Amino acid sequence: MWFDDCSLLTGFNMLWQQLANGIAIGSVYALISLGLTMVYGILRILHVAHAGIYALGAYVGWFSFRLVGDFWVSLLFGMAGAAVAGYLVERFLYSPLLHLPRIAPLIASIGLFIALEEAFRIVAGPHTLTYNARIGLGDLSIGSFKLTETQILILLVTVVILIVLWTFLTRTRIGLAMRACAMDAETTSSFGVNVGRIIAINFILGSAMAGAAGVLIGVYDNQVWPTMGSIPAYKALAIVVLGGLGNIPGTVVASIVVGLSETFFIGVLAIPFPRDAVAFIAMILVLMFRPYGLLGKA
Amino acid sequence: MISGYLITILITIIVYAILAHSLNVITGHAGQISLGHAAFFGIGAYTSALLYTGGGFPFWASVPLAAVVAGVVGAVLGIPCLRVRDDFLAITTMGIGFVVEAVFLYLPFFGGAMGIGGINLPKWFGREMSKPEYFLLILIVFVLLILFDRRLGRSWIGLAWSSIREDEQAAEAMGVDVVRFKVMAFVLGSTIAGLAGGFYAHFLTFIMPQNFGFGQSILILCMVVFGGIGTRWGPILGAVILGILPEISRPIMEYRTFVYGLLLLAMMRFQPGGLLGEESTLPRMLRRIQFRPSENR
C-alpha cells in the first residue's frame, strides 16, 4: 500500500503554505457553490448543470482573452456569458418543469450538463486550451512562504464578489426580496413581489459567480478543457449540503472547510485517499450529527 | 447460432434492466432519489469477483452471496441515510457512491486501480456456459424478479410503499412505519443491484472501480426516469433504449454522447413522466387503441 515512508506529521513546517493552498482552492469552491445554493434556496432543485455554466464561463473568458488580450476584460466577459446562459437555462428549461416532481428538473439538468460538455468538445476541440493571462499583480514571498500571483487573484476576486453579494442581499430591496423568497416564495409573492423576476436575478447572479470561478480556475491551472465541470458538478453539491442547502454563509464556510481539509489530508497527513472522497466523508459525518448541515436550521 | 455481438448487447441490456428495476424499487416504489446506486452494483460485482477468484467459490455461490452482501451493506448505510430529508438523501447516496468507489480504488484488497481479472462465465454440466445460455440464465432470474415484484406490489408492503410515495406525512399519520418501509425498499433495491453486479462481473471477466462510478449511477437513474418512474415496465424499457443507444448511434460517432444528453433534456421537457408514465403520450395512445378499436379510420 502507498502509505508514505515519511513520518505522518512532518508536513507541519509548510503549514502556512498549505493554508494558502487550501484557502485558494476553497475560495473557488465557494464561488461555484454559492450559485448552486442560491438556486436551491429559491427553487428547491439540484442544478447539476451549474457546473456546465462554470465551464462555459471559462470558455467564454478564454475566447474573449484571445480576442481582447486583457485578463480583467475576459473575466467580465466570462461572468457575463455565464450569466446569460444561466438566465436562458432558467427561462427555457427549469421554469416549465417547476410544477413537476423534483426528479424531472434533476434529470433535465443532468442531460443539459452532458450536452454542454460534449458541445464544448465539439466546438473547441478535445484538447486542453491554455489560458496564459498576464494579470499584473506579482507574487508575494515571505521566507519560504509564497503566495503566487494567481492565488492572490483568487483571494482578491472572491473577497470582492462576496462583499458585493453580501451588500446586495442585505442592503437593497431586491436582495431583501430574494432572501424572503428563499424562505417562503408563496408568502413573498402575496406581498406583491414579482417572484419570477427574483428567480431570474438569482440565476444571473449565481451563474456569474460560477463563470468567475471558471475563469479563475482557467488561469490558476492555465487549462480550460471540456470536462472541467465534471468534478465541480458533484463536489459543489456536497459542499452545498455541508453548508446546509440554501444557506449562503454556511456554503462559504463549508467551501473553505472542504478546501482546507482536502489540502491537509494530502499535504500534511499524507493519507492516500482521493480528495473528492474527503468532501463526501465530511458531508456524511456532518449529516449524521447535524442533519441540516453545518450552519443549517431545521 | 445467435451472434456473439447481439448476445453481448442483450446481456448488457438485461443487466441494465435488472439494475433499473432495482433502482425503481427504491426510487419508484418508495419515492427516494438515489444518486449512488452504482455503489451497490459495484459491491455485488466485487464481492462476486473476490469470492470467485480469491475464495475459490463457484459462480452459483458467489453471485447469491454478492446479492446478500450488497443488501447487508445497503442496510448498514441506508438506516442512517434515511434519517435525512429527501434532497439530502439524494446527495448522501451520491457521497456513498464516491466513498465506495474510493474504497475499491485505494484498498489493495480490492485490486486497486489494476482491477480484478479472470472472472469467468459459470460452469455447468462440466463445461463453461456459452454466452446465449448465460443470457437465458439472467433472463430467467429477471422474470422471477418481475414476478416477485408483482406479488410484492399487491402485498401490504407494496401498499405501504405507495402510500409513502404519495404522501409521506399522511402515511405516517395513518400509522405506517415510514422509516421501516423505506429501509426495506433500500435493502431490497441494493440486494437486486448486487445480484446484477455479480452477473455483470462474470460477463465482463474484468472489473475496475471506474465501472461503478457516478456516471454509472446517473445512467441507471436516467433509465428509470426515461422509461417512466414508478411503473413496472417503464424502467425496463428505459434500460433497453438507453442500453442499445450507444450501439445504434455508432454511425454518428462523435456526436452520440451529445445526442444522449439532449435526449434526456428533451424527454424531461416534453414527457416528464417518462415513456410509460401515466400522463405520457405513448400509454395514452395505446389506451386509445385498446378501448376504441372501431374508431380507427
Place this chain on the structure above:
Amino acid sequence: MRRLGLMGMVCGLFLFFIPGTGQAQDAIKIGFFAPITGPAAADGMSAKHAVELGLKEVNDGGGIRGKKVELIIYDDRLNPQEAVAIANKLIERDKVVGVVSGSYSGPTRVTAPIFQKAGMPMVAGYAVHPDVTWDPTQKKPNDFIFRNGYLGEVEGAAAAEFAVKNLKAKRISVISMDNDFGRAISAGFAERAEKLGSAILTKQMYKFPGEKDFRPFLTRIKEGNPEVIFAAGYYNEAASIVRQAKELGITAQILGEEGFDSPKFLEIAGPAAEGVIIATNLDRDDPRPVVQNFLANYRKAYNEDADMVGASSYDAFMILVDAIKKAGTDPKAIQKALLETKDYNGLTGKISRFVQGEVVKPVQIQVVKGGKFRRLAVIDNPEVITPPTK
C-alpha cells in the same frame, strides 16, 4: 394489450441495429477502437488521426498485396462494456483480419480475452495493463495479443536507471496518478531506484482523472528537498505539476514519462517545461525517415504536432500491416508473423522482438530544450528493457 405494444416497440428497436453486412468488399479490413468521445477524447483523437495517416500511406503505396486496406473505427468512450460489444462486432460483423487498440487499459484489457479466444491478432498501441498480454486464469500469455508500448515497470525502471546513473540522484520523491499505468510505472521506478541505492523520500498518488491542484502534494515534496522528482501523469497533469512546482520555487529536476510526451504539455507548461526530462518511446531527433516523415506528415495533415499516443498507435497499426504483408490475411498466419517479428524498424524505436507479446526496444530519454523535446540519452541496458517473463 399494452404490453404487446411494448414488445412490438422493443422488437422494432432491435431491427435498428441489425444493419446489412452485405457490402462484400475486396478490401482488407482492420479494426480499430479508441476513446474518441468522453474524458479521454483528446488521446482518442490523436490515436485516430495517426492511424488514419498510416492508412493513407499504406493505400497510397498500393495497399497490401494489391488490395486496399479498410479501417473500421469505433469509439469506446473509455467504457469497458462498450469495448466488449465492439470486439464482438469487429470479429463477427466486420470480419476484420486484425485489430489495433488505440485505447487505454480498461477497454483494451476486457477485449484481450475475446480476441484471444477468437484467434484474432490485436496490437495495442499504448495500453499498459499487464493482463492485456497475459491470461490470469490460465496462467499463460495471450499469444494473439501484442503490445507496442513498454510495460509500465520497464519504462519506470529505465527512468530510474537514468535518474540514478546519469543524474546521480540520491534523494528522490515520487508522485503518480492513481491508475494502472501510474501504479505500474512508479512501482517499477521505485524498485529500480532503491536497488541502485537511492532513497525514495515520498510516494504520493493523486486521483486520475481530474486532479489539477498539485500544490498540496508539491508543498510536501518541497519540504523533503529531493534532487529528483519522478512524476507520472498524462500531459494535463504533467503540465500542472511542472508549472506549480515552478511557482512554489521547487528547483529539483523533474523526471517524467511518456504521458508528458505531447506538444500540449509544452504549450500548457510554457517556460516551466524547460529542462524537464522524460522517458518515452519517440525520439524526435531520430534521423530515420520513418520518424521524420511521420512527424512532417502529421503536422501537414492536422496542423499540430504528433504526440506519443499518436506515434504509438501508428506503430501498432504499421506492425500489423507489416505482418499482413508477410503472411496474408489469415489471422493465424498473421499471429505467426507477429510472433516472428525481428528487428522491425518502428516509428517508436527499433523493435528487436516480442517476448510473450511484450515489445523489446530501447527507452528514449528526452529533454525539453528551447520549447522542444530533444534527445538526451538512450537506455538500452538489456537488464532494464527486457520485459520480465512470467
